[in-house]
Amino acid sequence: MTGYPFALGLCAIAFLAIAYLLRARRLREKYAAIWLVVLAAILVLGAFPTVLTRLAEAVGVETPSNLLFATSIVVLLLVCIQLSTEVSQLEEETRTLAEEIALLARRLDVVEGHQLPADVHGDEPR
Known part of the structure; x- marks a missing residue:
């Protein structure tokens, strides 16, 4: 079998x-x-296992299983690259959202009167 x-x-x-x-x-x-x-x-x-044999002959690979393994490695590499770009984009979005939340929290504290706004140059609050 x-x-x-x-x-x-x-x-x-x-x-x-x-x-x-x-x-x-x-x-x-x-x-x-x-x-x-x-x-x-x-x-x-x-x-249709003969398809792999014919592809291996056409590409010049001696053993069809080597072509299968090489193709599998390339496919997995492409998937890893694609997922890495997705993770990078998500990390950037997460950082941006965390910064926006921090700015909103600071603004809310100022509006609610918990803290007085500080001058941009580090001077005493007005």
Whole structure:
């Protein structure tokens, strides 16, 4: 028995997991789309294993499994880069929001009379 039916079974389980996460709103559509494309590629390779062999020959890779591993590494690298950019944007937004909240809290303290406003140059309050 080959590993192809096993790969197809894992794809079916992964598809159900992605569908569940989407339905539970724990996974956004744009991330689900990435994984569904990966699953579709694995399904094609599992259903038609000669496709990988032909691709390996066309690219000049000796062993089809090496092409599969190299492609997997590139896909995971791209996902990591995309998630890193998302995290960077979220960190910037969080910092900006924290600064805005601090400024609003300071303004509220001044309005409520808890503190007198200080001059910009550090002089005594008026």
